[in-house]
Amino acid sequence: MSGAGAAMRRVFVDGERAELDQPRAAELAGLAARVRELTEAVVHTDVDAAEVAAVSEEIAALTRRLAAARRAAPPIAAPVPGAPHIGRQLANPVTGPLNPIAPPVEIHTRPDRTVFCDFTLTSVYEGPPGFVHGGVSAMVLDQLLGAAAHAAGAPGMTAALDLRYRRPTPYGVPLRGEAEATEVVGRRTHTAARIIAPDGTVTVEATAVFVLPRGLTPEALGNVE
Numbered sequence: 712m713s714g715a716g717a718a719m720r721r722v723f724v725d726g727e728r729a730e731l732d733q734p735r736a737a738e739l740a741g742l743a744a745r746v747r748e749l750t751e752a753v754v755h756t757d758v759d760a761a762e763v764a765a766v767s768e769e770i771a772a773l774t775r776r777l778a779a780a781r782r783a784a785p786p787i788a789a790p791v792p793g794a795p796h797i798g799r800q801l802a803n804p805v806t807g808p809l810n811p812i813a814p815p816v817e818i819h820t821r822p823d824r825t826v827f828c829d830f831t832l833t834s835v836y837e838g839p840p841g842f843v844h845g846g847v848s849a850m851v852l853d854q855l856l857g858a859a860a861h862a863a864g865a866p867g868m869t870a871a872l873d874l875r876y877r878r879p880t881p882y883g884v885p886l887r888g889e890a891e892a893t894e895v896v897g898r899r900t901h902t903a904a905r906i907i908a909p910d911g912t913v914t915v916e917a918t919a920v921f922v923l924p925r926g927l928t929p930e931a932l933g934n935v936e
């Protein structure tokens with residue numbers, strides 16, 4: 712089995728990672744939300760040099776307090792029977808409520824196994840002035856496409872990701888992401904996705920191929936059914 716497959720099995724099947732119950736996850740999600748506000752404040756602040764120095768010192772002290780009890784690796788959520796393991800990664804950089812760098816994006820699965828998300832990106836994700844960084848759009852779409860593969864019962868790792876940036880993606884406004892699996896061939900799942908601006912304009916289109924690592928089964932990764 713490949714390194715990635717073995718690692719996924721250790722985490723999701725053998726229970727190698729710490730598993731958080733919902734109340735604990737909610738506590739830490741609250742902390743991450745405060746840090747997201749802090750990041751936004753840092754990007755926009757215009758306080759004077761003395762205040763920057765004082766706040767920097769306080770933040771360093773807060774970091775030391777949190778690091779006083781440190782896990783070796785990010786924790787995951789306790790398993791929910793029948794639900795895909797993909798949603799258990801609480802520190803995922805796209806969907807993870809515990810990760811301050813995640814927007815976070817909440818992905819929903821429809822009965823027809825397509826997936827969607829409604830999300831708003833702030834100016835901390837700016838690329839070209841006034842618009843979302845293309846790498847950030849790619850990251851959101853990669854996750855969404857991966858979720859579509861999971862929802863189709865054919866999960867895997869991204870083997871190929873192809874993007875078409877049709878129009879600039881605005882930040883600070885509600886965006887819609889949609890994705891679906893288009894074909895499953897052996898361990899390979901083909902998927903398609905897009906980001907849609909509030910006026911209905913498709914700003915980014917993506918296709919991706921997900922490949923189930925050798926030696927893993929979809930069931931080991933927690934199917935939707």
Ligand SMILES: CCCCCCCCCC(=O)SCCNC(=O)CCNC(=O)[C@H](O)C(C)(C)COP(=O)(O)OP(=O)(O)OC[C@H]1O[C@@H](n2cnc3c(N)ncnc32)[C@H](O)[C@@H]1OP(=O)(O)O
Pocket residue numbers: 713715719797853854855856857858866867868869870871896897898899920922923924925932
């Ligand atoms: C699963 C849980 C996680 C879900 C998260 C979803 C969202 C997040 C997505 C990610 O960020 S994943 C991280 C980024 N991706 C990686 O790091 C993947 C790195 N690459 C690998 O580990 C391996 O290349 C991979 C597991 C994808 C494939 O290795 P294998 O040795 O299993 O592939 P193999 O050569 O046996 O090919 C299997 C099939 O896939 C096809 N294939 C492999 N690479 C491909 C490629 N790049 N493009 C198209 N098809 C590809 C290959 O042709 C073949 O098709 P057929 O069975 O029809 O012959």
